Amino acid sequence: xxYLYIYVSYIIPLCIIIPIIIAFFKYRLLSFSFKVLLxxxxxxxxxxxLNIILSGFHIFTTTLFHVFTVFEFAFxxxxxxxxxxKKWRYIxxxxxxxxxxxxxxxxxxxxxxxxxxxxxxxxxxxxxIAYAILYLFKHNNNEHPTPWEQSGLNxxxxxxxxxxGCGLFIFISANFLAxxxxxxxxxxxxxxxxxxxxxxxxxxxxxxxxxx
Numbered sequence: 246x247x248y249l250y251i252y253v254s255y256i257i258p259l260c261i262i263i264p265i266i267i268a269f270f271k272y273r274l275l276s277f278s279f280k281v282l283l284x285x286x287x288x289x290x291x292x293x294x295l296n297i298i299l300s301g302f303h304i305f306t307t308t309l310f311h312v313f314t315v316f317e318f319a320f321x322x323x324x325x326x327x328x329x330x331k332k333w334r335y336i337x338x339x340x341x342x343x344x345x346x347x348x349x350x351x352x353x354x355x356x357x358x359x360x361x362x363x364x365x366x367x368x369x370x371x372x373x374i375a376y377a378i379l380y381l382f383k384h385n386n387n388e389h390p391t392p393w394e395q396s397g398l399n400x401x402x403x404x405x406x407x408x409x410g411c412g413l414f415i416f417i418s419a420n421f422l423a424x425x426x427x428x429x430x431x432x433x434x435x436x437x438x439x440x441x442x443x444x445x446x447x448x449x450x451x452x453x454x455x456x457x
Contacts, residue, residue, distance in 0.1 A: 249435045254300065257438040258293035261286060264448035271452055278327040279455050282401060285320035286448065289313075311352045311362045315345050318369050321405065325376045328398060329383070344368070363419040370413040377406035397454035404447035411440045 268275065268283045275283065292313050299306045319341050326337045348365045356362055380402045393399055415422075415437050422430055 247431070249431045253431065253435050253438050255297065257442055258297060260442050260445050261290045261293060264445055264452055265290065267449045268452045271455060274456050275452070276327075276455060278324060279397065279401075279452060281320065281324045281327060282448065282451075285317070285324065288316060288320065305359065307359055307361060308352075311348065311365070314362055314365050314369060315348045318344055318372070321373055321376070324401075325380065328380060340372070344372070361419055363416045367413060367416040370409040370416060373405055373409045374413065377402050377409070381406075395454060397451040397456075400447050400451035400454060404444040404451070407447075408440055408444040411437060 265283065265286050268279070268286070272280075272283075292309065296306050296309055299309070322337050322341050326334045329337075344365075347368070348362070351362060351365050356364060380398075384399070384402075415433070418433075422433060425433075
């Protein structure tokens with residue numbers, strides 16, 4: 246078992262505990278937006294644990310990722326709905342519904358449970374990038390007496406922009422990776438998972454900076 250395999254399969258998934266621990270220490274100071282983010286991380290940690298367990302029994306876990314994508318998108322959309330103006334909430338609720346229907350169609354009719362959900366993953370990345378950019382425009386158009394680096398939401402938003410910007414490239418390249426060697430896949434996913442680690446660390450900073 247190579248170091249990269251251990252890094253991708255065990256070390257990175259376990260690193261999600263870093264922002265969760267900081268969030269629990271700061272829980273009384275967390276705004277509702279950050280509590281939604283914390284619930285998302287706890288759900289993701291449970292999914293990571295289930296994936297590790299199933300992989301240990303050599304059980305194919307692609308179906309798990311199809312299901313996870315639906316909940317991941319719902320949680321992140323919920324997070325941004327608490328940040329954006331109330332007029333956006335109805336639109337975002339419809340978007341989650343439409344996306345969920347597309348995921349179900351993709352799972353049963355297009356990319357069945359044995360295939361990686363690249364179509365839904367790509368669409369998810371595009372929409373979340375749009376959320377992050379919209380947040381940046383919203384932030385820049387408002388006057389904020391607090392310095393940028395002191396806002397926990399800014400750190401979280403940048404983490405989403407970085408991670409899903411890179412994720413979009415991964416999903417677009419999925420067809421190439423499917424025909425590449427195992428060593429190439431391991432290197433690519435180790436780089437991508439390092440970006441996931443960066444996201445976890447930025448989440449941790451966001452929780453630390455949060456003061457309701």
